[in-house]
Amino acid sequence: xxxxxxxxxxxxxxxxxxxxxxxxxxxxxxxxxxxxxxxxxxxxxxxxxxxxxxxxxxxxxxxxxxxxxxxxxxxxxxxxxxxxxxxxxxxxxxxxxxxxxxxxxxxxxxxxxxxxxxxxxxxxxxxxxxxxxxxxxxxxxxxxxxxxxxxxxxxxxxxxxxxxxxxxx
Ligand code: QAP
Ligand code: CO
Numbered sequence: 119x120x121x122x123x124x125x126x127x128x129x130x131x132x133x134x135x136x137x138x139x140x141x142x143x144x145x146x147x148x149x150x151x152x153x154x155x156x157x158x159x160x161x162x163x164x165x166x167x168x169x170x171x172x173x174x175x176x177x178x179x180x181x182x183x184x185x186x187x188x189x190x191x192x193x194x195x196x197x198x199x200x201x202x203x204x205x206x207x208x209x210x211x212x213x214x215x216x217x218x219x220x221x222x223x224x225x226x227x228x229x230x231x232x233x234x235x236x237x238x239x240x241x242x243x244x245x246x247x248x249x250x251x252x253x254x255x256x257x258x259x260x261x262x263x264x265x266x267x268x269x270x271x272x273x274x275x276x277x278x279x280x281x282x283x284x285x286x287x
Contacts, residue, residue, distance in 0.1 A: 119155040122170040127213045127261060127278050134173045136166075136257040138193050142235035146176070146192075150233055153178045154188045162211045164249045166256030169212050177253040181245055192231035194254055199241065200225035206248045208262045215281055216274045220265045222251045 125132050139146055149172055157165040157178055167176040177191040203221040210216070225243045228250055232238055242250060252262055263274050 119151045121159045122152050122156045124156065124160060124165075124169050124211050125171055126282050127210075127263065128275050129212075131171055132168060132212060132256070132261060133259040134168060135259055136168055136173045136175045138175050139231075142192060142231065142233070146174075147233070149174070149176065150178065150190055154180075157188075157211075158185060160211050163245075164253045165211060166253045168256040168259070175257050177250065177257070179246075179249055179253065181249065190233040191228070191250065191253075192233070192235070194228055194230035194250065194257075196229075196250065196254060197227040198223040198225075199227055200243075206245075208248065208252055210252070210262055212256075213261065213263055213274060213278055215277060216263065218262070218266055218270065220248075220252075220262050222248055226251065 149167065153165050153167065153170060156170060157180065163181055164177065164179040167174045175193045177194060179189045179191070180187055200223060202224050204224045205219040205221045207217055208220045224247065225241070226247050228240045228242055230238060255261065263271050
């Protein structure tokens with residue numbers, strides 16, 4: 119397994135629209151393993167394939183405290199069950215050091231394939247609902263900072279660019 123590089127804001131490749139996974143073959147399985155390892159190495163709770171420059175509809179997540187319960191969502195689709203929106207303080211591995219509140223529908227239905235390619239359905243609220251909506255935005259080329267004011271976006275861009283330069287130096 120390999121830790122892959124995570125694209126950072128404002129890299130234009132983060133705006134690429136992800137394509138559906140056609141077949142859960144060995145290449146996809148390796149990508150899934152690499153994404154899980156990359157998420158753990160970066161101390162994240164969720165990672166979309168777009169963030170490692172693989173433009174496929176694939177998300178990994180681990181919301182467990184022990185960090186031993188990785189979950190995989192292939193070709194996820196959501197249906198909003200409750201339009202009521204709740205604010206949650208979000209962050210993103212592609213926007214390191216930036217955290218801010220985003221409002222999203224509080225209850226959704228998730229339909230996806232698991233890592234064996236078997237379909238499943240799940241009703242989600244709380245952190246799972248927030249996280250899957252955040253990750254699915256990535257698959258559509260959208261970032262959580264897009265919901266913030268232009269001023270906050272400018273500040274985030276400056277801060278992340280500096281941080282990334284400092285890390286490389
Ligand atoms: C998305 O985000 C998310 O800035 C996943 O320095 C976040 O894993 C969904 C992270 C919150 C719902 C709520 C961010 C790690 C991790 C950073 C992450 C950082 C180190 C973000
Ligand atoms: Co993110």
